[in-house]
Amino acid sequence: MTESLTVRDNRTGQEYDVPIADGAIKAADLGKIKAADDAPGLAVYDPGFVNTASCRSSVTYIDGDKGILEYRGYPIEQLAEGSTFLEVAYLLIHGSLPSKVEYEQWVHDITYHTFVHENVKGFMEGFRYDAHPMGMLMASVGALSTFYPEAGMIQDAENRQMQIVRMIAKMPTLGAWSFRHAQGKPFVYPDNDLSYTANFLSMLFKMSESKYEADERLVKALDTLFILHADHEQNCSTNAVRSVGSSQVDPYSAVAAGIGALYGPLHGGANEAVLRMLRRIGSKENIPAFIKGVKDGNERLMGFGHRVYKNYDPRAKIIKKACDDVFEVTGVNPLLEIALELEKIALEDEYFVKRKLYPNVDFYSGLIYEAFQFPPEMFTVLFAIGRTPGWLAQWLELTQDKEQKIARPKQLYMGDRGLDFTPREQRWA
Ligand code: CMC
Numbered sequence: 001m002t003e004s005l006t007v008r009d010n011r012t013g014q015e016y017d018v019p020i021a022d023g024a025i026k027a028a029d030l031g032k033i034k035a036a037d038d039a040p041g042l043a044v045y046d047p048g049f050v051n052t053a054s055c056r057s058s059v060t061y062i063d064g065d066k067g068i069l070e071y072r073g074y075p076i077e078q079l080a081e082g083s084t085f086l087e088v089a090y091l092l093i094h095g096s097l098p099s100k101v102e103y104e105q106w107v108h109d110i111t112y113h114t115f116v117h118e119n120v121k122g123f124m125e126g127f128r129y130d131a132h133p134m135g136m137l138m139a140s141v142g143a144l145s146t147f148y149p150e151a152g153m154i155q156d157a158e159n160r161q162m163q164i165v166r167m168i169a170k171m172p173t174l175g176a177w178s179f180r181h182a183q184g185k186p187f188v189y190p191d192n193d194l195s196y197t198a199n200f201l202s203m204l205f206k207m208s209e210s211k212y213e214a215d216e217r218l219v220k221a222l223d224t225l226f227i228l229h230a231d232h233e234q235n236c237s238t239n240a241v242r243s244v245g246s247s248q249v250d251p252y253s254a255v256a257a258g259i260g261a262l263y264g265p266l267h268g269g270a271n272e273a274v275l276r277m278l279r280r281i282g283s284k285e286n287i288p289a290f291i292k293g294v295k296d297g298n299e300r301l302m303g304f305g306h307r308v309y310k311n312y313d314p315r316a317k318i319i320k321k322a323c324d325d326v327f328e329v330t331g332v333n334p335l336l337e338i339a340l341e342l343e344k345i346a347l348e349d350e351y352f353v354k355r356k357l358y359p360n361v362d363f364y365s366g367l368i369y370e371a372f373q374f375p376p377e378m379f380t381v382l383f384a385i386g387r388t389p390g391w392l393a394q395w396l397e398l399t400q401d402k403e404q405k406i407a408r409p410k411q412l413y414m415g416d417r418g419l420d421f422t423p424r425e426q427r428w429a
Pocket residue numbers: 232235265266267268270294299300301302303304305306307308355357360361362
C-alpha cells in the first residue's frame with residue numbers, strides 16, 4: 001500500500017492526496033494546491049530549513065534524539081577508536097572501507113599531492129600580516145580553481161577523483177601556512193615520510209630541526225578530532241557546498257563557499273566563542289551568575305545546544321575523553337575545571353533540560369586545541385580540514401544525483417508593488 005497524506009484546502013473545500021515516500025512529501029506536490037486555477041501554488045515557508053529535506057543521501061546518518069552519528073553506517077565511536085582520518089575519508093568518499101591495496105594507494109595518492117604550486121605560496125604571502133587564517137584558507141582554496149581549470153569538468157569521474165585527492169591532500173598545507181603567516185614564520189614544506197596528521201603538525205610547528213617529530217599521543221588525538229568532524233550531513237557549510245555546487249561550478253569554488261559558512265560563530269566558530277566565554281567566567285564561583293544571565297536571555301551558553309542533537313552530542317563524549325590524553329602530554333588546561341562545572345550545573349538546570357540543550361562538539365574541542373598552542377583563530381581551520389572529506393563526499397553525491405537541480409528557494413514577497421518611479425530632480429525638489 002502506498003502511503004499518502006490527505007490535505008483539505010479549507011479555502012476551496014477541495015481534497016488532495018499527497019504521496020508519502022521515505023517519511024517525506026514532495027514540496028512540489030503541495031504546489032499543486034491552489035486557491036484558484038490562476039493563483040500561485042501553496043508554498044512551504046521554512047527559514048533555516050528546519051524541516052525541509054534538500055536531498056537523498058547515503059553518507060551520514062544522525063539520530064539527534066538518541067545521540068547517534070554514523071558515517072556510511074559505521075558508528076562514530078568505533079571509527080574514532082579504531083580507524084584513521086584518511087581511512088574515514090576513503091569511507092566517506094567511496095562508500096565502503098578500503099582493502100589493504102586500496103588503502104595504501106589512497107594514502108600514497110594523498111601524500112604525494114600535499115605540495116602546492118609555488119605561486120600559491122606567493123599569493124598567501126601577500127595577505128596582511130594579521131589576516132585571519134580562515135579567511136586565508138577560504139581564499140586559497142578558491143584560488144586552487146585557477147590552478148586546476150580542468151576541475152570544472154565535473155561530469156568526468158576520473159577528474160572528480162583527482163580534485164578530491166588534491167583537495168584533501170592540500171588542505172593541511174594551506175591551513176598550516178595560514179597559521180605560519182600570522183606568526184611571521186617561514187612556510188614549512190610537506191614531509192612525505194610522515195602520516196597525514198603528523199605532517200600537518202610538522203608544517204605548523206617545525207623550526208630549525210631537520211625533522212619534526214610530534215608526540216604520538218598528540219598525533220592520535222588530532223587525527224581523532226579530524227574523524228569526529230569529517231561529516232555531519234546537511235549542516236550549514238555542507239548545505240553551502242551543495243547549494244553552490246548545484247550550479248555545476250568546480251569543487252574548489254564550492255568548498256570555498258563551505259569554508260565561508262563554517263567561518264561563522266554559530267557554526268564552526270563556536271569553539272572559539274566557548275573559550276572566550278570560559279575566560280570571561282574566570283572561576284567556578286562566577287558560574288551561577290553567568291547561568292542566570294543565560295536564562296534571562298542576556299547570554300548564550302556557547303558549546304551547548306544543537307539543531308539536530310536533542311541529546312548529548314556523541315562527538316562531545318569522545319572529545320571529553322581525548323582531553324585526558326592530550327592533557328597528559330601538555331598539562332591540564334585550567335579552563336577545563338570551569339567547563340566541567342558549567343556542564344554539571346547546566347545539565348541539572350531546568351532551563352537547559354526543558355530545551356534539551358546538551359554539550360555539542362565545540363564545548364571541549366577548544367580546550368584541546370588550546371593545549372596544542374593553537375590560537376583561537378585556528379580552531380575553525382582545524383574544523384575545515386576535518387570536514388573536507390565530508391564536503392567532498394556530499395558534493396560527489398550531488399553530482400551523480402539525477403533528482404538534484406540548481407538550488408533556488410522560493411520567497412514570500414512582503415514588499416511594495418507597482419510603485420511609479422519619480423526622477424531624482426522631482427523627489428529632491
Ligand atoms: N544557550 C542558551 N539558550 C539556548 C542555547 C544556548 N547555547 N541554544 C539554544 N537555546 C535556547 C533558545 O534561546 C531557544 O529558547 P526559547 O525556545 O525559549 O526561545 C531554544 O533553546 C531553541 O533554540 P534555537 O536557537 O531555536 O535552536 P537552533 O536549532 O536554531 O540553534 C544552535 C542551534 C546550535 C545555533 C544554538 O543552540 C546555539 O546558538 N548554540 C550555541 C552556539 C554553538 O555552540 N554552536 C555550535 C553548534 S555544533 C557545531 C556545528 O555543527 O557547527
